[in-house]
Amino acid sequence: MRLVEALISALLVAGLYATMSYGLALIYGVMKIINLANAGVMMLAAFTTFFLWQSFGLDPLVSVLVVAPLFFVVGALIEVVFVRRVLNEKPVVSLLLLFGILLVMQAGASLFLGGDVRSVRPVYVQEVIRLGDVVIAYNRLLVFVAGVIILIGLELFLRRTFLGRAIRALAQDRDACRLAGIDVRRVSMIAFGLGTALAGAAGALLTAVFPFDPVTPYGTLQLKSFTIIVLGGLESIPGIAVAAFVLAVAENLTVTISKPQLENLVSFVLLVVVLVVMPGGLAAIIRRRRIA
């Protein structure tokens, strides 16, 4: 029974993990840069959610509807003002640039908003659902459902709309897109905004589950999302969903079997193992199967 409970709780966490990682993967796919500022965006979104809850009593799940569009604009601005200018430089440059932006976000939040630990506690935060012997935290279930809805919505957008297809095309071949008459700069801006909006949505959802301050838990979450996108194969949606689940299960088992302090070592060990054993990630394996 404990195993079932562990698997269910891993699945619920995986929904959140997938949401926060997908923004990274989307931006990497389209622009081939690693958005180190992802963690900073999640943190700022969490603060926005916190203030919305404090001032207007807005539920974190509802505030996603406000926070995501807001951070779409933030992301688009970051792309236009900073990222666009260094896109043709060596990869080092964009990494350092986004690292600098992350520092500014973290230090700025600590300086102006204070380093205290905050938490959003909606009325249902203590409630649980019992299915026989299995106990599920209500807030985690809600957050999982919200995450899944967001990812399905995104998938439909990427597959069914012209703009979504343009974004996917850009991820495949930038030059060919230019030849086909796609406005590469505009679509890049939208993709970066979309990735940032996803990070924002994940940040808002996180507040319903974890307490936060300007730095924690975003550093470890950042590492987790990197592990997930590397494991998932950097650009594949199903790969990322599976990878998020694999990581959540591995963490859950470590905590149950061994020591809770080692939870964060799991993502790192998994990262290194993946890099050594299957650099292409799960997506490469899935692809190989399909061809064979």
Next chain:
Amino acid sequence: MTALLARFPKRALLIGQIGLVFAVAIAIALIPVIDERSFNLQRITFFLLWYAILASSWNMIGGYAGQISFGHAAFLGMGAYVTGILWSQLKWDPLLTLPAAGLVAALYAVLVGAPTLRLRGPYFAIATIGVGEATRLFFVNFDDIFGVTLTKGVTGISLPTYDPVTVHYATVVVFVLVMLTTMWIRAGRFGLGLFAINMDRDAAETAGVPTARLQVFALAASAFFAATAGSLYAARQQFLDPASMFGFDKSIALVLMPVVGGLGTVWGPVFGAVLYSSVQDRISSIVNNPYLPALIYGVLLVVIVMFEPLGIAGLLGRGTKYARALLMPKDGDE
């Protein structure tokens, strides 16, 4: 700057640079000789050289090869802990542990670098974020994992006392070694290979550069020197804890100094270290808020990356060009 320097024969230039290194080293080495009681100046110059060693070591992989390490504090802390354990447990002289600390960290670097540097893409940078965090966790939980009392978790270990003046001299020696190494890399085939990788990995590979191997070498050398800096810190402060060695602020400083000073240049990291250590030294007396400097560092990083990728070294180069253009207008435009 390069155009100006190109006028001098390469060897004369190299000798001049080596002379400069020794001049700085001798000046700083003489401080305790001239005034035994100049404790404050000794502390300031120790940290100046210490940061310069760290920044130059980071530059070997981050600047020359263009592989950014966000977790370099892992190597620094590992060196510090190797020294701490060999010194307090096995009673080695702390300065004799320097090579051992360096070798352990270099070996660790090879383990990290071999799988990640072989791949194209941002895998190394991603992995280093994990390496930094995992190494910190490993040393925090070291006693728990192995059932011993060695690192004492987050409380840290107190070490025996040691003569700070001896550490001062040792730091000068390591500084000279790191500068000679980085000049040697910059001037020779090794550095040429690394620069080629940084510019275009495919082209470098086609030209027969063993890209993966060179990068792993560069990382190992970088980790070696970062670890010796950790050892020097342990010998000087006689106290070690995970927060001061593996802290994310250390990893940030390591990225910041070479970038601000001048990525991939010999003297840039030293400029960055001078700036950073003097700011760090004054900061607590001016503002008692640690976030303000962090905010400024972040802004500085963004501005430099966007406008002057060669940092202070680039600005100086511009300066001489401008000065030259001012004095000899015809010579200025090339």
